[in-house]
Amino acid sequence: MGVKQNIDLSVNIGKMKLKNPIITASGTFGYADEFDEYIKVSNLGAIVTKGITLEPRKGNPQPRVQDVTNGLINRIGLENMGIYPFLEKKLPIILKEKNISFIINIAGSSEEDYVQLAKICQDNSIEAIELNLSCPNVKDGCLEFGKDPDTLYRLVSNVREAYEGTLIVKLTSNISYPAQMAQLVQKAGADAISAINTVKAMHIRLNYNNNKFEKTTIQGGLSGPTIKPIALNFISEIRSVVDIPIIGMGGITYVQDVLEFLSVGANAVQIGTANFTHPTISEQLVDDLADILIKNNKTSLKECF
Amino acid sequence: MNATMTKLVKKATLATVKANHKVSHNTYRLCVESEKDLIEPQPGQFISILCSNLVVRRPFSVAFAQDNYFEIIYKVRGEGTKYIENLKEGQQVNYIGPLGSAFCIENKKSLFIGGGVGVGPMMFLAQRFKEQSIPYTFLAGFHSNIDIGLAGFPEAVLITDDGTSGKQGSIVDYIKEYIEKDKIEKIYTCGPDPVMQKAAKIAEELDLCIEVAIERFFACSVGVCMGCSIDTKDVDNPETLVKKRICKHGPVFDGRTIVWE
Ligand SMILES: Cc1cc2nc3c(=O)[nH]c(=O)nc-3n(C[C@H](O)[C@H](O)[C@H](O)COP(=O)(O)OP(=O)(O)OC[C@H]3O[C@@H](n4cnc5c(N)ncnc54)[C@H](O)[C@@H]3O)c2cc1C
Ligand SMILES: Cc1cc2nc3c(=O)[nH]c(=O)nc-3n(C[C@H](O)[C@H](O)[C@H](O)COP(=O)(O)O)c2cc1C
Ligand code: FES
Numbered sequence: 001m002g003v004k005q006n007i008d009l010s011v012n013i014g015k016m017k018l019k020n021p022i023i024t025a026s027g028t029f030g031y032a033d034e035f036d037e038y039i040k041v042s043n044l045g046a047i048v049t050k051g052i053t054l055e056p057r058k059g060n061p062q063p064r065v066q067d068v069t070n071g072l073i074n075r076i077g078l079e080n081m082g083i084y085p086f087l088e089k090k091l092p093i094i095l096k097e098k099n100i101s102f103i104i105n106i107a108g109s110s111e112e113d114y115v116q117l118a119k120i121c122q123d124n125s126i127e128a129i130e131l132n133l134s135c136p137n138v139k140d141g142c143l144e145f146g147k148d149p150d151t152l153y154r155l156v157s158n159v160r161e162a163y164e165g166t167l168i169v170k171l172t173s174n175i176s177y178p179a180q181m182a183q184l185v186q187k188a189g190a191d192a193i194s195a196i197n198t199v200k201a202m203h204i205r206l207n208y209n210n211n212k213f214e215k216t217t218i219q220g221g222l223s224g225p226t227i228k229p230i231a232l233n234f235i236s237e238i239r240s241v242v243d244i245p246i247i248g249m250g251g252i253t254y255v256q257d258v259l260e261f262l263s264v265g266a267n268a269v270q271i272g273t274a275n276f277t278h279p280t281i282s283e284q285l286v287d288d289l290a291d292i293l294i295k296n297n298k299t300s301l302k303e304c305f
Numbered sequence: 306m307n308a309t310m311t312k313l314v315k316k317a318t319l320a321t322v323k324a325n326h327k328v329s330h331n332t333y334r335l336c337v338e339s340e341k342d343l344i345e346p347q348p349g350q351f352i353s354i355l356c357s358n359l360v361v362r363r364p365f366s367v368a369f370a371q372d373n374y375f376e377i378i379y380k381v382r383g384e385g386t387k388y389i390e391n392l393k394e395g396q397q398v399n400y401i402g403p404l405g406s407a408f409c410i411e412n413k414k415s416l417f418i419g420g421g422v423g424v425g426p427m428m429f430l431a432q433r434f435k436e437q438s439i440p441y442t443f444l445a446g447f448h449s450n451i452d453i454g455l456a457g458f459p460e461a462v463l464i465t466d467d468g469t470s471g472k473q474g475s476i477v478d479y480i481k482e483y484i485e486k487d488k489i490e491k492i493y494t495c496g497p498d499p500v501m502q503k504a505a506k507i508a509e510e511l512d513l514c515i516e517v518a519i520e521r522f523f524a525c526s527v528g529v530c531m532g533c534s535i536d537t538k539d540v541d542n543p544e545t546l547v548k549k550r551i552c553k554h555g556p557v558f559d560g561r562t563i564v565w566e
Contacts, residue, residue: 030529034553038527050531058548062566065524065532067361072524079531079548224360276525277360278317279401 007290008300011045011268013245014166014191016101016128018045018268021301022258022286025249025272026051026105026130026170027076029282031090032097035275039283045268046101047094049086051132053107054117056082066203066218071227071251072273073203075220078107078135083120091124103128103168109138111145111155118163128166131159134174134197134221146172149184156188168247171195173227173234182238193238194247194270196231198223224273225251232264239265253277255288263305317355318343319397323374325390329447332380332422332454333390337398339373344403346370348410348430349495349518349557352377352402353526356385363389364523364552366495367403368425369432378425378454404526406557408516410437413490416483417443418504420476420496424455426518427495431458442487446476446496477503484511494518498565505560515560519551528553536564 009020024032026048032041041047059079066073081089083106094102104126106117114131121129133146133155145151156169169185171178173196185193198221205216231250239246248266252258253274261269274281289301298304320337328334346352346367352375353362363385365377381390392398408430415434419427424445434441443461447453450470455461463471464479472479477500483489484507494504495518508515524532533551540561549555549562 027531028525028529034528050529059531059534062535063522064534065361065522065530067359067524070358070360072360074524074530074532076531076534079534273360276530277355277362279525279527280317 006299007293008302009045009286009289009293011245011301013168013247013268014128016046016166018101019043020045020286020289021262021268022282022289023048023103023247023268023270024275024282025270026132027074028272028275031086031094032100032102033090033093035279038279042097042100043283043286044100045286046103046128048103048105048130048270049090049094050080051078051105051107052080052083052086052117053078053109054083054113056080056085063218064220068201068203068222069226071201071222071224072276073201073218073220073222074198075218083117087120087124101127103130103166105130105132105170107132107135109135111137111151111158114145114155115158115162118159121165122163126165128168129163130168130170130194131156132170132197134170134172144172144174146181147175149180152181153184153188156185156190160189166191168192168194170197171234171238172197173230173250174200178234178237179241182242186242186244190244192245192247192267193242194249195238196227196234196250197221199227199230223251225253227251228257228260232260235261235266236264252285253281255285255292258285258289259292259304262301317399317401319399322392322394322396322398324394325392328378328454328456330451332378332452334368334376334378334454334456335389335392335398336374336376339375341373343370343373343375346375346403347407348426348433349408349516350403350405351556352400353404353523354385354389355399356388359385359388361524362401362526364404364520364526366426366429366518366556368429370429378422378428380422401526405552406555408493408518408557410434410439411491412437412439413514414488415439415441415491415493416480416487416489417441418446418476418480418492418494418496418500419444420446420500421448421452422454423494423496423500423518425495427493428455428458430493442483442489444476444479444483446500476500480504480507484513489513491515492560494560501560502563502565505563505565508560516557517560517563518556519558519563520556521551523552526552537562538564
């Protein structure tokens with residue numbers, strides 16, 4: 001496995017030049033070191049870290065995950081070590097893997113959190129950041145940052161001012177007007193949009209016991225193949241209104257899925273839940289994509305769509 | 306680790322089903338032979354099986370392993386285990402592993418407390434103790450005689466909740482008795498949380514070492530999703546809670562570190 005000769009899979013996202021469009025999604029790839037045992041991480045286009053906050057977060061109590069037909073509901077609650085321990089302990093491990101592009105996924109509970117995190121990334125010469133805007137704005141009734149147009153525009157503009165590297169804004173799919181939000185993100189100066197984050201969902205388990213139903217509920221974000229049609233529609237809607245690169249995701253498992261996302265206007269893709277099903281899938285997809293191009297007499301991705 | 310050492314790459318591996326048979330009314334034993342050289346699983350470790358088109362793999366403790374051959378003991382619960390139940394001899398299984406931590410085998414007279422399918426890893430541990438001639442006492446608890454999924458361990462003390470086989474009562478009612486009788490120095494347990502919690506409490510009272518194998522829902526099985534993360538205590542500093550991922554730092558933990566829910 002590895003780079004196929006004479007096949008150009010490279011893509012540019014902001015200032016980043018990626019070897020190929022296969023990126024692993026936030027929260028599904030740890031900080032990359034866990035996957036060292038399964039694949040050669042440097043064969044990937046890029047990796048996105050688990051969401052990182054200013055202060056460490058403990059996340060939600062158990063249970064945190066539940067699979068459903070063709071999907072997975074999670075309510076991890078952003079358990080992470082915080083930005084400073086990350087920079088100190090995990091970043092050197094990622095950097096040891098030379099020749100790898102990585103994107104830090106950041107999350108906050110206030111607009112100031114995002115700006116401060118962006119500044120820290122700027123000071124530490126981090127190449128790219130992805131803003132996870134599906135977090136509740138604690139100061140503003142816990143509405144998600146990505147849901148209110150004014151907040152979204154102001155937040156992205158302020159982060160843009162604080163950070164010179166490649167700025168990717170990850171949109172939530174739980175919004176009514178994706179196109180409007182995407183336009184605001186572009187206007188605020190983002191280099192790229194990534195979408196979609198998980199879709200709000202609920203799983204119910206009923207046990208009939210002693211003449212009554214006992215209900216166990218798990219509420220969280222749905223990912224996996226079942227959200228692919230939602231993601232494709234979302235991306236096709238925003239592609240018609242923005243020019244900046246789009247990184248598509250949602251249920252990608254096979255190379256066919258990758259092509260579908262590229263065909264609706266994504267420039268690159270992220271692989272999330274599929275990493276759990278097949279830990280070697282991301283590297284496999286790079287290979288499969290090159291094979292498809294060869295089979296169809298193409299030498300570069302740019303010729304495809 | 307030596308920097309020049311080549312990295313051992315674990316891949317999802319195929320194994321061929323050698324046997325898959327019922328050991329009790331809803332418990333089965335799956336025996337497989339791995340296609341590739343198996344990194345030898347140790348008692349306590351688990352493997353994660355791809356079940357048909359389910360998005361999430363299902364984790365199972367290894368109940369026996371030798372060379373390229375291994376076994377799991379599983380209870381049919383839902384779609385994943387139903388899929389495994391229907392696997393026929395000669396069919397292939399896609400698995401990753403061995404994963405997670407193993408029991409630490411010490412030359413100490415030990416008590417094994419296995420509840421339900423928790424007897425699987427205890428059987429594997431007993432096997433290793435036998436090989437090393439370390440004495441042990443094996444308590445195996447089930448709801449009823451129809452649930453008994455234990456073979457090849459005639460020395461095990463059978464306990465059923467309803468008394469239909471062996472001794473009657475809850476396995477936890479017998480722990481103290483056997484610790485005293487057999488002069489136990491260390492406890493190993495795998496089973497329902499309440500059983501392990503009680504065992505841990507007894508171990509603490511009697512100042513004995515205890516290792517517990519914990520189960521929760523897993524999504525990735527490889528330490529990246531934080532789905533299996535639990536609070537643990539620092540033994541020397543019990544006020545400080547530390548998050549640990551069962552699939553990576555466990556499933557075997559020092560029983561004193563667990564914060565029982
Ligand atoms: C480290 C580890 C080792 C395990 N070893 C074994 C083993 O040796 N033998 C064995 O039979 N099982 C073992 N399990 C549990 C096993 O993984 C589950 O029974 C299995 O995933 C159920 O899958 P399913 O699709 O059949 O059921 P699902 O459809 O997922 O669930 C059906 C029912 O089973 C319950 N259930 C599912 N998963 C678990 C779980 N992890 N813990 C408790 N209840 C659960 C659910 O609450 C539900 O009521 C282990 C789990 C872990 C984490
Ligand atoms: C367990 C889990 C944890 C996740 N954590 C994050 C996170 O910390 N930050 C983030 O922006 N997205 C997170 N996501 C969302 C994914 O990055 C991705 O947007 C989503 O899962 C859709 O892609 P998929 O269907 O390929 O998984 C998480 C998803 C899962 C399944
Ligand atoms: S199951 Fe994903 S971290 Fe343990």
